[in-house]
Amino acid sequence: MAAPRVFVSSTCYDLAEERDAIVGFCNAFGFDTALSERGDVFYHPDLHTHTACIRETSNCQIFILVIGGRFGGKHVIDKTKSITNAEYIAAKEQGIPIFTFIKQDVLNDHNIWQKNRDKPFVKDINYPSIDKQENAADIFNFIDQVRLAPNNNGFFGFRLTKEIFDYLRKQWAGMFFEYLQSRSLNKQLSTTNETLATLTAASEKIEEIVKGIYKNMDGAGAEAALNTIDLEGEARELFATIATRSSDRHFLYSSEIDDAVNIPPPAWHDFFVQFGFFEIVEGKEDDEAPYFTLVYLSETIAKLSGKLTKLQRAELTWLQEQYDAYLKLPSTSRKKLIENHAYMSISQP
Incomplete structure (x- = not known):
């Protein structure tokens, strides 16, 4: 053993x-x-x-x-x-x-x-x-x-050496407890993953049914309608991600909606800075390499440059892809997404 x-x-x-x-x-x-x-x-x-x-x-x-x-x-x-x-x-x-x-x-x-x-x-x-x-x-x-x-x-x-033993006994008991707790959490995660897999399969079936309905009702316009649905889903993930990071579903100014709908900036982080709640903060690594972070109400959303880990690079690529989907949407769909996350009763100073 x-x-x-x-x-x-x-x-x-x-x-x-x-x-x-x-x-x-x-x-x-x-x-x-x-x-x-x-x-x-x-x-x-x-x-x-x-x-x-x-x-x-x-x-x-x-x-x-x-x-x-x-x-x-x-x-x-x-x-x-x-x-x-x-x-x-x-x-x-x-x-x-x-x-x-x-x-x-x-x-x-x-x-x-x-x-x-x-x-x-x-x-x-x-x-x-x-x-x-x-x-x-x-x-x-x-x-x-x-x-x-x-x-x-x-x-x-x-x-006294006995004091070493007393300390180690307590610490190792804590390590064992953490192991048992992690084991329980892993079981919960496994159950959650199985549930998500089931939901994903169900979602895919619903998606196929919706596509079939669209094609039967409007053969000519079905592809365009389905493409818009797909793009809306990707763009919605971007807004949901930022809302989760900022712990605030309403993080956009209503006064900027028209500009964001009609003349959106090319970069996803500039898009959010445009609304006023966000800013780009500069900094330097230990080796003086510059980096930037997107900050919302003093909460860092994402590191934008400098020394990035593979995970950070992958996430930034993913965020950009979701924003690209937003750019491809018609103006009506863009406006709908923004209004879901805007303070409609206030204006930016």
């Missing part, structure tokens, strides 16, 4: 007792553990042991990080990092759940360092919890790296 594998990362000599205790705790849960000093890591003959340890994180589903008063051996590739730093970064990049524990006396000294880090005398402070004072800043910066991460950044100060 497959079991979760737990990678235990820390300096070895000063935290040997905690590492051994964590192994016993994990084994009691039926989990496997990976400790470098126990031979749980495969040391490939063509790789440095540091690289082997880092690669082993990819074979694990849980990462336990324990930070004490030692910096540990420097990473063979990046001397500014310890092997523990490198293991943590590898786990972070792989999205493995990380549970971090910091000895309480180290955490207390970190608080002192943090309050004085910009003071000229900070290097003269002696931190009792740190084994080698020249490594104090490296250890404290590592703590900051963990706690300031945008996610997966929980940490817990401990004095």
